[in-house]
Amino acid sequence: xxxTTYLALSGERFRVTYRLTGDEAQAGDKARDIxxxxxxxxxxxxxxxxxxxxxxxxRIESLQRVSAKSCExxxxxxxxTTGFDFVQLLNVMFGNSSIKPGIRVERLxxxxxxxxxxxxxxxxxAGLRALVGVGERPLLCTxxxxxxxxxxxxxxxxxxxxxxxxxxxxxDHGMADQSFASFAERVSRCAEAVARxxxxxxxxxxxxxxxxxxxxxxxxxxxxxxxxxxxxxxxSPGLLGFDAMRLLAADDAIGLPxxxxxxxxxxxxxxxxxxxxxxxLFGQIPRLAGADVTxxxxxxxxxxxxxxxxxxxxxxxxxxxxxIRPIFPAPAGGMTLERxxxxxxxxxxxxxxxxxxxxxxxxxxxxxxxxxxxxLVETLAG
Amino acid sequence: xxxTTYLALSGERFRVTYRLTGDEAQAGDKARDIxxxxxxxxxxxxxxxxxxxxxxxxRIESLQRVSAKSCExxxxxxxxTTGFDFVQLLNVMFGNSSIKPGIRVERLxxxxxxxxxxxxxxxxxAGLRALVGVGERPLLCTxxxxxxxxxxxxxxxxxxxxxxxxxxxxxDHGMADQSFASFAERVSRCAEAVARxxxxxxxxxxxxxxxxxxxxxxxxxxxxxxxxxxxxxxxSPGLLGFDAMRLLAADDAIGLPxxxxxxxxxxxxxxxxxxxxxxxLFGQIPRLAGADVTxxxxxxxxxxxxxxxxxxxxxxxxxxxxxIRPIFPAPAGGMTLERxxxxxxxxxxxxxxxxxxxxxxxxxxxxxxxxxxxxLVETLAG
Numbered sequence: 001x002x003x004t005t006y007l008a009l010s011g012e013r014f015r016v017t018y019r020l021t022g023d024e025a026q027a028g029d030k031a032r033d034i035x036x037x038x039x040x041x042x043x044x045x046x047x048x049x050x051x052x053x054x055x056x057x058x059r060i061e062s063l064q065r066v067s068a069k070s071c072e073x074x075x076x077x078x079x080x081t082t083g084f085d086f087v088q089l090l091n092v093m094f095g096n097s098s099i100k101p102g103i104r105v106e107r108l109x110x111x112x113x114x115x116x117x118x119x120x121x122x123x124x125x126a127g128l129r130a131l132v133g134v135g136e137r138p139l140l141c142t143x144x145x146x147x148x149x150x151x152x153x154x155x156x157x158x159x160x161x162x163x164x165x166x167x168x169x170x171x172d173h174g175m176a177d178q179s180f181a182s183f184a185e186r187v188s189r190c191a192e193a194v195a196r197x198x199x200x201x202x203x204x205x206x207x208x209x210x211x212x213x214x215x216x217x218x219x220x221x222x223x224x225x226x227x228x229x230x231x232x233x234x235x236s237p238g239l240l241g242f243d244a245m246r247l248l249a250a251d252d253a254i255g256l257p258x259x260x261x262x263x264x265x266x267x268x269x270x271x272x273x274x275x276x277x278x279x280x281l282f283g284q285i286p287r288l289a290g291a292d293v294t295x296x297x298x299x300x301x302x303x304x305x306x307x308x309x310x311x312x313x314x315x316x317x318x319x320x321x322x323x324i325r326p327i328f329p330a331p332a333g334g335m336t337l338e339r340x341x342x343x344x345x346x347x348x349x350x351x352x353x354x355x356x357x358x359x360x361x362x363x364x365x366x367x368x369x370x371x372x373x374x375x376l377v378e379t380l381a382g
Numbered sequence: 383x384x385x386t387t388y389l390a391l392s393g394e395r396f397r398v399t400y401r402l403t404g405d406e407a408q409a410g411d412k413a414r415d416i417x418x419x420x421x422x423x424x425x426x427x428x429x430x431x432x433x434x435x436x437x438x439x440x441r442i443e444s445l446q447r448v449s450a451k452s453c454e455x456x457x458x459x460x461x462x463t464t465g466f467d468f469v470q471l472l473n474v475m476f477g478n479s480s481i482k483p484g485i486r487v488e489r490l491x492x493x494x495x496x497x498x499x500x501x502x503x504x505x506x507x508a509g510l511r512a513l514v515g516v517g518e519r520p521l522l523c524t525x526x527x528x529x530x531x532x533x534x535x536x537x538x539x540x541x542x543x544x545x546x547x548x549x550x551x552x553x554d555h556g557m558a559d560q561s562f563a564s565f566a567e568r569v570s571r572c573a574e575a576v577a578r579x580x581x582x583x584x585x586x587x588x589x590x591x592x593x594x595x596x597x598x599x600x601x602x603x604x605x606x607x608x609x610x611x612x613x614x615x616x617x618s619p620g621l622l623g624f625d626a627m628r629l630l631a632a633d634d635a636i637g638l639p640x641x642x643x644x645x646x647x648x649x650x651x652x653x654x655x656x657x658x659x660x661x662x663l664f665g666q667i668p669r670l671a672g673a674d675v676t677x678x679x680x681x682x683x684x685x686x687x688x689x690x691x692x693x694x695x696x697x698x699x700x701x702x703x704x705x706i707r708p709i710f711p712a713p714a715g716g717m718t719l720e721r722x723x724x725x726x727x728x729x730x731x732x733x734x735x736x737x738x739x740x741x742x743x744x745x746x747x748x749x750x751x752x753x754x755x756x757x758l759v760e761t762l763a764g
Contacts, residue, residue: 007530007562033684040528041554043739052530080561081529087595087621088558091645095555095621098648099679099715101686146422147463148389148434172423173477176470179462180389213469215597215625239469239477241623243597263473266481267650267657275649297481302415304483333481357425 007051013076015061015109016093020071021102021273024063027071030102031060034075037096056081070273072106084117086289087243094276105276108284115322119250121292123257124325125318125350128292131231131257132167133204137381138349140374141168141330143356144175144190151181155189157366161359162197162205164370168293168352169194169207170234173261176212183212183221191229206231208259215244222254232257235291238264242289249290259330260291269309278309283316286327293328293352298343301334307346314347328352337362340376349381389433395458397443397491398475402453403484403655406445409453412484413442416457419478438463452655454488466499468671469625476658487658490666497704501632503674505639506707507700507732510674513613513639514549515586519763520731522756523550523712525738526557526572533563537571539748543741544579544587546752550675550734551576551589552616555643558594565594565603573611588613590641597626604636614639617673620646624671631672641712642673651691660691665698668709675710675734680725683716689728696729710734719744722758731763 018034020027035058036044047053061074082089097103123131132139142161144154158169169190177183187209194207207230211221218240222233233256237245249258262282268275276285278296286294294317297303299310310331318326331343332354340353355373362369400416402409417440418426429435443456464471479485505513514521524543526536540551551572559565569591576589589612593603600622604615615638619627631640644664650657658667660678668676676699679685681692692713700708711729714736722735737755744751 006532009562037684039556040530041525041556041738042528043743046739046742047528052528056528056530081556083558083560083594085558085595087597088556088560091556091558091618091621095618095645096648096685096715098620098646099644099651099685099687100648101652143423146424146429146434146438148422148438150388174421174423174463174470174473176465176467176473178465178470180391212465213467213625214629215469215623216601216629219598236473236477238480239473239623241597241626242621243595244623244626247596247598262481263477264480266479267652269481270483270649270653270656274652302419303478303481305481333478356423357428360428361425 005051007055009051009055009078009080010113012079012111012113014079014111014114015074015076016105017107018073018075019104019106020073021069022071024065024071027073028063031063031073031075034058034097034103035060038092039077039081041096079111079114082114084114086118086246090242102273104274105280107277108280110321112322115324118288118324119290120287120324121290121327122249122255123292125328128257128328131204132206134167136349138344138377139167139328139352140165140377141170141352141354142166142359143170143172143354145172145356147172147174148180151186151189154181154186155193158190158207159193159197160366161370162194163201164367165201165203165374166370167205169205170259171208171210173210173234173236173263175210184224187225187230188228195229208232208234210234211240211248213240215240218244218248219251219254222248222251222256226254226256230256232259234259234261236261236263237286237289238262242285245291246289257292258290259293259295260286261295262297278305278313279316282313284321287317287321287324291327293330295330295332295354297333298331298335303333311346330354332356337373337376341380344381353377387433389437391433391437391460391462392495394461394493394495396461396493396496397456397458398487399489400455400457401486401488402455403451404453406447406453409455410445413445413455413457416440416479416485417442420474421459421463423478461493461496464496466496468500468628472624484655486654486656487662489659490662492703494704497706500670500706501672502669502706503672503709504631504637505674507710510639510710513586514588516549518731520726520759521549521710521734522547522759523552523734523736524548524741525552525554525736527554527738529554529556530562533568533571536563536568537575540572540589541575541579542748543752544576545583546749547583547585547756548752549587551587552641553590553592555592555616555618555645557592566606569607569612570610577611590614590616592616593622593630595622597622600626600630601633604630604633604638608636608638612638614641616641616643618643618645619668619671620644624667627673628671639674640672641675641677642668643677644679660687660695661698664695666703669699669703669706673709675712677712677714677736679715680713680717685715693728712736714738719755719758723762726763735759
């Protein structure tokens with residue numbers, strides 16, 4: 001017979017806030033189900049008495065009606081259920097419950113005993129500002145594109161925009177390791193071009209190549225990029241896996257800032273009743289996984305995020321989380337120069353303006369367009 | 383000036399079928415947008431003439447109204463855009479478009495030139511049947527649970543169900559590397575227990591431990607499991623990353639069958655208008671990534687999949703895909719013994735019945751319950 005107390009748990013728990021559809025009674029049923037589903041997945045009546053029933057099973061901490069159709073419920077879990085591993089943290093938070101209707105993750109509250117398991121962003125807002133040497137204004141970012149250009153053309157583009165005063169130049173996230181533009185050649189040439197521009201301008205523009213699959217080569221690719229002179233890495237955790245981003249961010253030999261791209265993650269935020277909130281998915285999670293910048297589609301662009309989604313997301317980037325640094329939100333996706341004033345109002349100065357195609361649309365001279373972009377931002381928020 | 387033809391493309395293209403909301407005109411607009419968004423992400427008017435505009439940009443192959451509210455559109459992409467890499471294939475298929483409303487991936491059609499880049503399932507249906515020595519009936523699977531049991535208790539449970547004639551015993555996917563049940567001790571003890579039962583029964587029951595994070599240790603964990611006598615691996619690609627599953631499946635030194643768990647993937651199939659179809663997400667994608675078995679929540683259980691969803695999913699497991707083997711669907715999630723006849727009717731014999739908590743509910747003697755399960759299936763589909 002199993003002893004009732006043997007797990008040697010610390011008593012420390014982390015909290016997940018879920019939004020559950022239904023009135024108090026319905027949400028209560030759902031919440032009790034989540035407590036089981038996310039932990040023991042076992043008929044409650046057959047659970048052994050003692051530690052498992054009392055401490056491993058999730059615990060409802062509060063339940064509050066927040067709208068005609070839904071309640072907010074806080075459930076706590078023993079920190080030990082996560083094994084202090086990022087992947088398993090995501091699992092306890094939302095693994096099986098992602099497949100059930102009417103459950104949405106709204107917020108994470110992790111105690112220091114769990115946060116200590118994660119390095120978080122190596123640079124964060126302050127560290128990235130120091131790297132590029134920009135004190136208080138928003139940082140300026142653009143993307144190398146379109147897919148299909150040879151490395152020589154991409155490098156030319158990188159040189160031109162760096163010369164114009166862009167702070168961060170990232171690959172388009174579709175730049176992988178393709179026959180027409182290999183990872184190695186693209187990274188070497190673009191890093192060299194940006195270094196050359198920096199010598200002329202005296203700026204510290206960073207080039208952030210996209211790290212493609214396979215996942216077993218990401219560290220090798222990160223080291224190659226570092227060696228070639230890249231100033232950071234672009235990672236799509238929805239594609240490569242969230243833990244691959246954490247791995248790259250935590251690698252001391254690489255030691256570069258990480259920019260997270262939202263590709264393949266849209267389905268998580270499709271519905272207000274299911275999935276994961278913008279606050280958690282693009283704020284808290286990338287921070288835990290070590291991103292210094294989180295790219296997301298700005299409201300009013302060619303994607304489907306609302307202004308409120310974006311505001312909450314930006315809050316997730318800076319909300320206090322123990323030693324985990326605040327990071328930059330980088331609204332993008334059809335951004336144009338005309339929208340800079342409005343975006344400043346919404347995001348404030350601690351933001352990265354990522355403008356891709358829009359920088360090309362102003363005219364054929366990319367250096368001139370970049371200068372204009374920089375002057376515009378310096379004038380409005382210098 | 384860039385030459386117009388320089389990319390040396392093969393002309394080979396792969397096709398993605400999208401379901402787009404709207405009438406023909408609206409879907410046509412969406413489709414043209416996808417062709418750009420999934421490839422060049424660049425203002426169409428500024429694209430250089432030649433290869434990029436003609437071959438890199440996606441191409442609409444067909445557009446057909448399929449309901450009052452939606453159309454099915456087939457878009458083809460040059461195989462070279464994927465870099466013949468699984469992660470980038472997912473990206474071209476649905477990276478940014480996952481964030482736009484009214485777009486759902488319905489089906490993949492990949493030419494041999496692209497399929498050759500993937501090993502696919504090492505065993506598939508026939509190979510797994512050979513491993514467990516079961517000719518034509520459905521395979522029987524159960525899970526070790528609940529989280530919180532020490533390895534000794536889990537091993538006892540594994541021994542009992544193996545003795546009763548279960549074919550496949552997997553860890554619950556919440557079994558990670560926790561203080562109360564370390565990966566190493568759990569795997570060693572459970573594998574030993576199953577081997578002992580096999581000696582008594584003459585069967586070839588396989589034990590499939592869950593591979594937890596971090597992602598940089600999955601291969602090491604797979605090798606440890608193999609060494610300890612495990613007969614396969616349970617992987618949650620939604621948590622670890624799809625490519626981590628491919629990596630484990632493709633590793634010849636590990637060489638074990640892979641069972642895919644759907645944790646954290648529910649949001650992809652939340653909406654009929656967005657995300658990825660069950661056919662692709664739980665059928666075609668895990669096959670490409672090397673899973674031999676794909677677990678999913680059965681209709682009528684405690685999750686939200688419909689009978690039609692499950693039927694389409696099962697079709698995705700066996701639809702012809704070049705050299706990529708057909709795999710087993712494993713309906714689960716609140717399955718009970720009473721439902722075996724109905725499930726046989728829906729899935730046929732090439733299925734794995736995964737019953738977890740339901741096996742415990744019949745009574746305290748797990749060996750007896752397992753024997754009953756096996757006899758039931760042998761009687762109905764022997």
